[in-house]
Amino acid sequence: MKLNLRTKNLRRHGLAIALLSCLAAPSALHAKDPIADLQAEAITTGKAEFGHWGPNKDKYSSWTTHSNRLIPVYSFGGNLDQVSGENSVYRSAEGLTKLYGTLPPETLNPQAEYFDQTDVYRLQEMAAAAGKKHIVLFVFDGMDWQTTRAAAIAKSGAVKYDEGRGTGLYIQDYAGTETDFGYCVTSPHNNGTSVSVDKQRVTNPGGKTLGGYDPARGGEFPWSEFPDANYPISAGDDENKHAYTDSSSSATSLTSGIKTYNNAVNVDFAGREALSIARKLQADGFATGAVTSVPISHATPASAYASNVHRGDYQDITRDLLGLPSIFHPGGLPGLDVLIGAGWGETAEKDGGQGENFVPGNKYLTTADQQLADVANGGNYVIAERTAGQPGPDVLNAGVQAAIENKQRLLGYFGASKGHLPFQTADGGYNPVANTGNASSAKAESYSSADIEENVTLSQMTTAALEVLDARSERWWLMIEAGDVDWGNHSNNIDNSIGAVLSGDMAFKTLVDWVDAQDGWEETFVVVTSDHGHYLVLDQPELLAQ
Incomplete structure (x- = not known):
């Protein structure tokens, strides 16, 4: 189904529809799939020659969570000069004290080239102040430098770099406008803070482990080997441990410019509300949106707009995103103009993490809230959701057309197993390697033909959000999240991890093809980054180049 858009958009939209049609169908299984073979061997033997996750190089996985690694930042339509190098907050004791609330031990570094994750928020603020009309925060959840390199090697078929920005992916190679590369610290204010979801209060401000970054133990560069293998995971006997972040604390840094505790969504270390860049720009007349390949109220899209003392309060977070009364905002917020993501079909009868007001049914969006949001019932959103027997791109495109023609907002709701979009693998298909029983690797998912046909891709979501x-408005802010990179790394799955990066890269x-078609770089600023790193170590990267 083609949309009847404004005349100036017809040529651009036609190209987009052609691209979406190509992406909608999964590719056939390749006769040779070397990345899948590497994954299968690692699951079977518990070892992998290409690399490992965690501090133990002799074991395929000895850690399944995040790390305190420096992560890449790419800018387009502007540079990073105002926050990096001599302007880095890590060169200033006063700046660090203001940032963390105290001067973290072993963190001041007069030679720091890296900056802080909160500076990504400031870059967006500065872009708006400079008159940029289109601001995009593109987050590859869980994609550190090593994960990026693995995907670039697999895509290009060669090992072309061992430091720096690198080459092989669109995010590395696009040069259609001014672009820059840097890296930042992701450490939170603290880990170990306790909260009451029902009262929306922090019960022990300060937590257990404070944040900071020691380059002598973590490395001066994202590509550095860890001088202390235990440091990035807050392990060992060192009394000067630094906390590593979760996705909600780090996303809050990206969107609200503050350090906070792990599990916080746009609240500070004491539970006080912090306004996200989207809400500030919305008050100034910007339209706002978020798209994600994972559930709509997971940590990163939640931090685009909502506030909550805990990231697991999914239904209330969705209420904030849609402008409905929530536990944190009983009077409701204006709501995002566009929200497209996953979570469809994921139900639960109980969920203690969501507090006393949890409603059995869909885990992320209650039936009652969906009905309140629906324009058919007097709400503010055209709803395009996964529909049995209907191609996902057609459903989404129809929603886009209706939202544009009737000047309404758009909610797109899709998903497969566990609420996320089908995982793309490194070969471009949707065929994760089966787990034969290794406890270090999550059970592989399988998808029906309906799961593929009735869903959409992150690229299709991106086009839909841009159009609406x-x-x-001539001025808008958009978050795009490739959330499944994180899921691939959590499950120690190199095939899924690379596939997720390639899906996000597409x-x-x-996005940039859309900006180019508009001749819009003078008015556009895009920052691409991750929310945190994992602990992937590439021992023989050439094995990924087969």
Whole structure:
């Protein structure tokens, strides 16, 4: 189904529809799939020659969570000069004290080239102050430098770099506008803070482990080997441990510019509300949107707009995103103009993490809230959701057309197993390697033909959001999250991890192609980054180049 858009958009939209049609169908299984073979061997033997996750190089996985690693930042339509190098907050004791609330031990570094994750928020603020009309925060959840390199090697078929920005992916190679590369610290204010979801209060401000970054133990560069293998995971006997972040604390840093405790969504270390860049720009007339390949109220999209003392309060977070009364905002917020993501079909009868007001049914969006949001019932959103027997791109495109023609907002709701979009693997298909029983690797998912046909891709979501936002205002802010990179790394799955990066990279290409078609770089600023690193170590990267 083609949309009847404004005349100036027809040529651009036609190209987009052609791209979406190509992406909608999964590719056939390759006769040779070397990345899948590497994954299968690692699951079977518990070892992998290409690399490992965690501090133990003799074991395929000895850690399944995040790390305090420096992560890459790419800018387009502007540079990083105002926050990096001599302007780095890590060169200033006063700046660090203000940032963390105290001067973290072993963190001041007069030679720091890296900056802080909160500076990504400031870059967006500065772009708006400079008159940029289109601001995009593109987050590859869980994609550190090593994960990026693995995907670049697999895509290019060669090991072309061992430091720096690198080459092989669109995010590395696109040069259609001014672009820059840097890296930042992701450490939170603290880990170990306790909260009451029902009362929306922090019960022990300060937590157990404070944040900071010691380059002598973590490395001066994202590509550095860890001088202290235990440091990035807050392990060992060292009394000067630094906390490593979760996705909600780090996303809050990206969107609200503050350090906070792990599990916080746009609240500070004491539970006080912090306004996200989207809410500030919305108050100034910007349209706002968020798209994600994972559930709509997971940590990163939640931090685009909502506030909550705990990231697991999914239904209330969705209420904030849609402008409905929530536990944190009983009077409701204005709501995002566009929200497209996953979570469809994921139900639960109980969920203690969501507090006393949890409603059995869909874990992320209650039936009652969906009905309140629906324009058919007097709400503010055209709803395009996964529909049995209907191609996902057609459903989404129809929603886009209706939202634009009737000057309404758009909620896109899709998903497969566990609420996320089908995982793309490194070969471009949707065929995760089966787990034969290794406890270090999550059970592989399988998808029906309906799961593939009735869903959409992150690229398609991106195009839909751009079209609706551009129709609603000449000024807009958009978050795009490739959330499944994190899921691939959590499950120690190199095939899923690379596939997720490549899927997100295609969504980035969709974005910049859209800007190029508009001749819009003078008015656009895009920052691409991650929320945190994992602990992937590439021992023989050439094995990924087969």
